Amino acid sequence: MDDLDLPTAAPATIEEFRDRLTEITDGLPRRLRQCADHIAANIDRIAVSTVAELAAGADVPPSAVMRFCQILGYSGFSEMQKLFREAYAPGFPDYSTRLKNLKDGGAGSPSALLAEFIEAGRLSLEALAKSADETALAQAVSVLAGADMVHVIGLRRAFPVATYLAYVFEKMSVPAMLHDGVGKLDRRHALRAGDAVLAITFAPYSEETIALAQDARDRGLPVVALTDRPTSPL
Missing domain, CATH: 3.40.50.10490 (Glucose-6-phosphate isomerase like protein; domain 1)
Structure with missing residues (x-):
């Protein structure tokens, strides 16, 4: 199958998504390869990002992100994002968001700061347990x-x-x-x-x-x- 042929079915799990991403990345043209690399590096951000944000991060136009979603087998970005929202919903906010909130607002006290780190570690370990192959x-x-x-x-x-x-x-x-x-x-x-x-x-x-x-x-x-x-x- 040519690398740009649309697959018969979209990945239904995060593991299938990762496998499909690995399978197609090397054969993609430059802009779609940029999409693949950016999404692979920021897979935890798909659930909370817009098409415009992912496109800006990959330095491609939004249309390239939409095309990338279709190559993976999805009808569009919303369908792909749904997979990640359902998979990662229990872990929101993600680690990057929690860290930003901590930097912006502080924890209020040393014990609260310790609690923030403990909770961040717990949620990260839970996410690891869900995503481990x-x-x-x-x-x-x-x-x-x-x-x-x-x-x-x-x-x-x-x-x-x-x-x-x-x-x-x-x-x-x-x-x-x-x-x-x-x-x-x-x-x-x-x-x-x-x-x-x-x-x-x-x-x-x-x-x-x-x-x-x-x-x-x-x-x-x-x-x-x-x-x-x-x-x-x-």
Whole structure:
């Protein structure tokens, strides 16, 4: 099927939407690719954004967003937005909105501020539970459990995640090596047959993390990626 042919049915779940987005993105013309990239990076904003807002964020005319919705199989933006409003309604307001409200209005007291952070964390974890791909999670666990050594890399804002995972592996007696980039040392020479890489990066993506993941793939090693969108370079 040509990438711009309309599918017979629109995605009915968030998981199907992500799969369809990944499937079509590479074959889209420039403006529609901009739509795909922006929506993939801001998927939690679809339920609360207008066509004009998404178009401005993607730097395309509103007509491009409408065409993009049709390529996905929807009659228009409203039908696509309905899917996300129904899926994310229990979690409104989303994290970005809550953070903005906190910055604008403050919490009133230290205890209220703490309550805001606790509630934000709770809602984020609930959203994660709803959106987690159980099949992909099981595959990732299988890969890491079967590795002789797990090489963990996550730099800049992903570094706390990578460091904590390496710490957990250590406590569980799982052979693991943290590639921390200290001194700009290149530790790719430590990769061996039978090892696996756990790579973590979010936009703007770490070139070092992507390079290590690519090197591992070139050597035939499995790579488990923790990232933020289906179109991530990982």
